[in-house]
Amino acid sequence: MARAPVYLDCHATTPLDPRVLEAMLPYFTEHFGNPASSTHAWGWKAQAAVEQARREVASIIGAAPRDIYFTSGATESNNLAIAGAVRAMSGRTRVVVSAIEHKSVLEPASRLGREGFEVVRLPVGRDGIVDLEAAARAIDGQTALVSVMAANNEIGVIQPIAEIGRMARDAGALFHVDAAQAVGKIPLDVEAMCVDLLSMTAHKLYGPKGCGAIYVRRRLPVEPMLVGGGHERGLRAGTLNVPGIVGFGRACAIAAAEMAEECRRVATLRDALLDGLRSNLGTVVVNGTLERRLANNLHVSFPDVDGESLLIAIGDIAVSAGSACGSASGEPSHVLQAISGDEPVPSASVRFGLGRFTTADEIAWTVERFTTVVRHLRQKAHA
Amino acid sequence: MARAPVYLDCHATTPLDPRVLEAMLPYFTEHFGNPASSTHAWGWKAQAAVEQARREVASIIGAAPRDIYFTSGATESNNLAIAGAVRAMSGRTRVVVSAIEHKSVLEPASRLGREGFEVVRLPVGRDGIVDLEAAARAIDGQTALVSVMAANNEIGVIQPIAEIGRMARDAGALFHVDAAQAVGKIPLDVEAMCVDLLSMTAHKLYGPKGCGAIYVRRRLPVEPMLVGGGHERGLRAGTLNVPGIVGFGRACAIAAAEMAEECRRVATLRDALLDGLRSNLGTVVVNGTLERRLANNLHVSFPDVDGESLLIAIGDIAVSAGSACGSASGEPSHVLQAISGDEPVPSASVRFGLGRFTTADEIAWTVERFTTVVRHLRQKAHA
Numbered sequence: 052m053a054r055a056p057v058y059l060d061c062h063a064t065t066p067l068d069p070r071v072l073e074a075m076l077p078y079f080t081e082h083f084g085n086p087a088s089s090t091h092a093w094g095w096k097a098q099a100a101v102e103q104a105r106r107e108v109a110s111i112i113g114a115a116p117r118d119i120y121f122t123s124g125a126t127e128s129n130n131l132a133i134a135g136a137v138r139a140m141s142g143r144t145r146v147v148v149s150a151i152e153h154k155s156v157l158e159p160a161s162r163l164g165r166e167g168f169e170v171v172r173l174p175v176g177r178d179g180i181v182d183l184e185a186a187a188r189a190i191d192g193q194t195a196l197v198s199v200m201a202a203n204n205e206i207g208v209i210q211p212i213a214e215i216g217r218m219a220r221d222a223g224a225l226f227h228v229d230a231a232q233a234v235g236k237i238p239l240d241v242e243a244m245c246v247d248l249l250s251m252t253a254h255k256l257y258g259p260k261g262c263g264a265i266y267v268r269r270r271l272p273v274e275p276m277l278v279g280g281g282h283e284r285g286l287r288a289g290t291l292n293v294p295g296i297v298g299f300g301r302a303c304a305i306a307a308a309e310m311a312e313e314c315r316r317v318a319t320l321r322d323a324l325l326d327g328l329r330s331n332l333g334t335v336v337v338n339g340t341l342e343r344r345l346a347n348n349l350h351v352s353f354p355d356v357d358g359e360s361l362l363i364a365i366g367d368i369a370v371s372a373g374s375a376c377g378s379a380s381g382e383p384s385h386v387l388q389a390i391s392g393d394e395p396v397p398s399a400s401v402r403f404g405l406g407r408f409t410t411a412d413e414i415a416w417t418v419e420r421f422t423t424v425v426r427h428l429r430q431k432a433h434a
Numbered sequence: 435m436a437r438a439p440v441y442l443d444c445h446a447t448t449p450l451d452p453r454v455l456e457a458m459l460p461y462f463t464e465h466f467g468n469p470a471s472s473t474h475a476w477g478w479k480a481q482a483a484v485e486q487a488r489r490e491v492a493s494i495i496g497a498a499p500r501d502i503y504f505t506s507g508a509t510e511s512n513n514l515a516i517a518g519a520v521r522a523m524s525g526r527t528r529v530v531v532s533a534i535e536h537k538s539v540l541e542p543a544s545r546l547g548r549e550g551f552e553v554v555r556l557p558v559g560r561d562g563i564v565d566l567e568a569a570a571r572a573i574d575g576q577t578a579l580v581s582v583m584a585a586n587n588e589i590g591v592i593q594p595i596a597e598i599g600r601m602a603r604d605a606g607a608l609f610h611v612d613a614a615q616a617v618g619k620i621p622l623d624v625e626a627m628c629v630d631l632l633s634m635t636a637h638k639l640y641g642p643k644g645c646g647a648i649y650v651r652r653r654l655p656v657e658p659m660l661v662g663g664g665h666e667r668g669l670r671a672g673t674l675n676v677p678g679i680v681g682f683g684r685a686c687a688i689a690a691a692e693m694a695e696e697c698r699r700v701a702t703l704r705d706a707l708l709d710g711l712r713s714n715l716g717t718v719v720v721n722g723t724l725e726r727r728l729a730n731n732l733h734v735s736f737p738d739v740d741g742e743s744l745l746i747a748i749g750d751i752a753v754s755a756g757s758a759c760g761s762a763s764g765e766p767s768h769v770l771q772a773i774s775g776d777e778p779v780p781s782a783s784v785r786f787g788l789g790r791f792t793t794a795d796e797i798a799w800t801v802e803r804f805t806t807v808v809r810h811l812r813q814k815a816h817a
Contacts, residue, residue, distance in 0.1 A: 058476060064468035064673065072462050079455050079642065084752075085447035090745050091752035093441060123506035123644065126672035130660050155662025155671055162661065254673060259462070261506065261644045261675025276659055277513050278545065279538030288538055289509035290447065290637060292644025295678075362473050369467075369474035 056367035057413045061255075061347055061404035062204050062232060063371055067298075068257035068407065074301035075259065078294040086291050087282065097293045104300025111303040112230070112249060113240035114266050120283045121296050124263035125231035126155040128250035129198075131265055131276050131287070132227045133159035136196060136248055137168070139272040140225060143195035145169045147224075149181045149210070150389040156198050156229055157385075168195070179208035179339030179390050186215055194224040201233035205386040205402055206339035207348025209237060216245030225271070231255050231263075235306030236314065236345050241266055248273075253295065257407055258302030262295030317405050318346035320414045324403060325349055327418030332425050338400060339390055347405040352397030356428045361399050364424045368417050371402040439750035440796045444638075444730055444787035445587050445615060446754055450681075451640035451790065457684035458642065461677040469674050470665065480676045487683025494686040495613070495632060496623035497649050503666045504679050507646035508614035509538040510659075511633035512581075514648055514670070515610045516542035518656040519579060519631055520551070523608060526578035528552045530607075532564045532593070533772040539581050539612055540768075551578070562591035562722030562773050569598055577607040584616035588769040588785055589722035590731025592620060599628030608654070614638050614646075618689030619697065619728050624649055631656075636678065640790055641685030645678030700788050701729035703797045707786060708732055710801030715808050721783060722773055730788040735780035739811045744782045747807045751800055754785045 058066065078100060084093025086101050102116070109116040122128045133156060137146060148160050150172045157172075164170040171189040174182045181199055190197055197219040202209045212228055219226035227248040230239055235256045241249055248271070252263035265287075267273055273286060280288040306313075328335045328351065336352040353361065362372055387396045403417075441449065461483060467476025469484050485499070492499040505511045516539060520529060531543050533555045540555075547553040554572040557565050564582055573580055580602040585592045595611055602609035610631040613622055618639045624632055631654070635646035648670075650656055656669060663671040689696075711718045711734065719735040736744065745755055770779045786800075 056475060060468075060471055060474065060476070063471045063477070064466065066466045067462050069463075079450050080452075083447065083449045085443075085637075085643075088443055088446045088752070088754060090755055091443065092439060092750070093443070093752050094446070123510070123675070124672050126660055126662055127506070129662065130671075153662065154664075155660070158661040158671075252673075254468075259675075259677065260468075260673055261678050277509055277538070279509055279512065279536065279541040281537075288513075288541075289507050290635075290643055292506070292642075292678075294642065295644050295675075367475070369471070369476050371471065372473055 054367070054416060056369065057417055058369045059403045059405060059409065059417065060369045060371050061406035062207070062402060063404065064254050064260065065257045065406055066408055067259060068302060068305060070305060071258050071298045071301045075294040075298040078297050086293060087280070100293060100297050101291055104296045107300035107304045108251065108264050111234060111239070111307045112251070112266060113242055118266055118269055120265050120267060120286045121291060122263045122265055122287055123261055123292070124254070125229065125250045125252035128252070128263050128265035129153065129155040129229055130159050131273065132248040132250060133163065133196065133198060135273040135276060136225050136227070136271065137163060138274050140195035143193055143224070145171060145189070145194045147171045147173060147186070147189045147194055147197045149173045149175060149199045151175055151179065151203055151386045152198060152200055153204055153229055153231070156200070160198070175389050177390055177392065179203060179206045180343065181210050181215065183211065183214060186218060190218045190222045190224055192222060194219070194222055196225045196227060198227040198229065200229040201239060202237065202345050203339070203386060204232050205384055206350040206390065207232070207345035208339040209233070209343045209345065212246070213244045220245040232345065235303065235310060236347065241268070247271055253299035253302055256302045256306055259295045259298045262292050262299045264299070313407060314346040317409065320409055320411060321346060321349050321403070321405055323411070324414050324418060325351070327415070328421060331418065331422040336397065338387060338397070349403040351401055353399045353425050354397070355432050356399040356425055357432070358399035360428055361401070361424060364428065365420060368420055371404070372400065437750070437799060439752065440800055441752045442786045442788060442792065442800065443752045443754050444789035445590070445785060446787065447637050447643065448640045448789055449791055450642060451685060451688060453688060454641050454681045454684045458677040458681040461680050469676060470663070483676060483680050484674055487679045490683035490687045491634065491647050494617060494622070494690045495634070495649060496625055498652070501649055501652055503648050503650060503669045504674060505646045505648055505670055506644055507637070508612065508633045508635035511646050511648035512536065512538040512612055513542050514656065514659050515631040515633060516546065516579065516581060518659060519608055519610070519654065520546060521657050522655040523578035526576055526607070528554060528572070528577045530554045530556060530569070530572045530577055530580045532556045532558060532582045534558055534562065534586055534769045535581060535583055536587055536612055536614070539583070543581070558772050560773055560775065562586060562589045563726065564593055564598065566594065566597060569601055573601045573605045573607055575605060577602070577605055579608045579610060581610040581612065583612040584622060585620065585728050586722070586769060587615050588767055589733040589773070590615070590728035591722040592616070592726045592728065595629070596627045603628040615728065618686065618693060619730065624651070630654055636682035636685055639685045639689055642678045642681045645675050645682045647682070696790060697729040700792065703792055703794060704729060704732050704786070704788055706794070707797050707801060708734070710798070711804060714801065714805040719780065721770060721780070732786040734784055736782045736784070736808050737780070738815050739782040739808055741782035743811055744784070744807060747811065748803060751803055754787070755783065
């Protein structure tokens with residue numbers, strides 16, 4: 052029986068919520084103005100929509116709207132935060148990041164390393180959680196910036212952001228949080244967590260691709276990357292992506308209203324997925340702790356199975372072998388390397404990213420398919 | 435009689451062509467994948483759509499698809515071109531720009547000036563055309579980069595790109611063209627015009643906001659701004675804005691097919707607008723040459739009239755007092771200053787940006803409204 056394909060790759064990108072598209076459409080059609088056009092109603096209408104979205108985006112992280120600046124996505128926000136803020140911290144020469152940050156944090160940090168900054172990569176345990184003792188040693192009066200993600204894009208592990216934020220604040224260092232995977236999935240509060248800079252993106256949150264934001268704590272000087280035109284109070288030049296911003300705002304408003312219930316529902320499905328795989332297949336290794344993890348993430352390894360064969364055989368169930376951003380390279384995931392320590396990195400690892408539209412029926416089918424395929428591959432491996 | 439408002443601000447942004455939205459919609463709904471997801475059909479479908487769009491975008495400027503890199507818009511492309519390419523030209527210390535470039539060229543050039551580059555701003559004549567003798571003097575073996583826009587965003591004047599490109603090529607300097615206003619409005623060919631880098635954006639071309647591209651000549655080393663993830667062959671990291679890119683491609687394909695006929699139609703309307711204003715109002719000064727100008731642009735000054743009063747009184751006809759990007763600042767336009775030379779900058783200047791959906795009826799109404807309002811303001815001024 053032919054079945055509809057199942058999408059379980061919500062860490063790579065999420066489907067657009069139909070309510071988000073509905074909010075965006077008028078800004079593609081009748082309200083198409085440029086918010087920079089200050090002399091007529093098309094411009095005013097666009098500007099008002101952007102400011103409404105700014106309030107919605109700010110609200111989900113406990114920020115003031117004027118501290119939100121729209122960007123093209125989390126990669127731009129991460130680059131801007133790392134490269135733009137650190138130069139304001141004159142005299143301080145250390146940058147501290149976790150070993151499992153997204154590449155759009157690690158690579159700008161490496162650039163700073165080439166410019167003479169000392170870059171410290173904090174190790175993580177097998178549970179995927181940043182080593183807080185290593186953090187305490189690295190964060191001191193020489194530290195310009197600390198960057199630790201709220202939740203990991205591969206293994207979904209949630210970091211102790213408030214604790215690290217407190218360390219940074221006490222040391223007078225800036226604290227940046229890449230919250231691309233976490234916004235709308237777990238509660239975030241820039242005040243309570245001592246966050247100075249925070250990166251967000253719409254397309255991990257049932258919003259559109261091409262639109263994100265950066266939170267910048269009031270009066271924090273950040274050197275802009277994109278200049279010319281004075282948009283976003285000089286921090287980020289370029290015509291605002293009005294429909295994208297409207298969609299981002301709506302996506303945040305929906306997530307804020309529905310997060311608690313959605314997380315319960317999705318966690319139940321995720322747990323059913325793991326239980327099903329384990330009861331059918333025996334040993335299934337969960338990478339990283341299950342306790343502090345996004346409700347929609349499951350990241351497992353199947354011992355004795357070849358990873359590439361597994362993904363090819365699994366066919367119409369969309370999952371990822373690693374993070375989407377690095378999967379084209381074929382390199383082993385730096386996240387799995389970091390949590391593996393001296394042990395070999397498991398070959399057949401699968402990231403399941405459940406979402407708002409995942410159904411119990413899809414999870415049952417996923418269990419069935421993985422059971423069949425993994426059993427078959429195990430038989431082949433032992434033949 | 436109440437009339438529908440008239441939009442004549444197509445240099446600030448254009449309405450989205452309904453055919454573009456139609457092309458985009460499936461990539462918001464069923465085909466929502468991330469092109470970086472290389473292990474399943476959602477990713478493949480998105481990737482194929484991006485490559486189709488890359489061919490459409492490349493075609494309109496005579497480029498090979500692999501030399502097109504998607505960005506968030508012309509501001510990002512301009513910043514990337516100016517800051518990213520010049521460092522590859524080691525030993526050369528001069529950057530040459532026209533005095534009437536967009537701020538997203540002028541400001542990155544000024545940054546280079548603060549880093550030690552000599553920045554030469556080429557003057558323009560009263561016609562708005564770059565002084566080619568000054569260009570010839572400034573472009574030599576010390577010149578790293580020359581940046582001249584294809585068509586100006588305020589006065590619509592078309593620059594002699596091929597001549598300047600030839601000068602740059604002969605001197606071994608890089609040539610960057612900001613073609614944000616020109617793409618799809620005039621024929622462009624990166625080979626014939628000796629262009630090394632070219633900036634484009636979708637939203638000036640009846641495509642969506644938040645999506646643009648940069649053309650980079652093969653093997654030209656450009657230092658990326660956004661890193662981490664390896665997207666766009668390492669030149670521009672960040673999840674691709676698939677629906678935006680699809681829309682941009684469709685917008686280019688439509689423009690390529692319809693440009694010649696559309697320009698004739700729009701030029702006829704533009705000429706009717708000028709004729710109507712002149713026959714009713716007498717002296718109406720056209721800023722910059724009419725001969726080498728985008729078909730959809732008219733930029734005029736009304737002597738003896740206060741500019742702010744004019745725009746307020748004109749009400750439901752959306753025009754701009756300057757360029758949208760600088761109009762919030764209230765500063766006089768650097769473009770008008772450049773073409774005015776030692777003369778005072780005219781106060782009541784209006785930029786009319788006609789477009790694909792402008793009708794003869796709207797132009798007739800615009801003539802009628804401006805006639806009434808300018809006559810009234812002239813009477814007040816002389817009262």
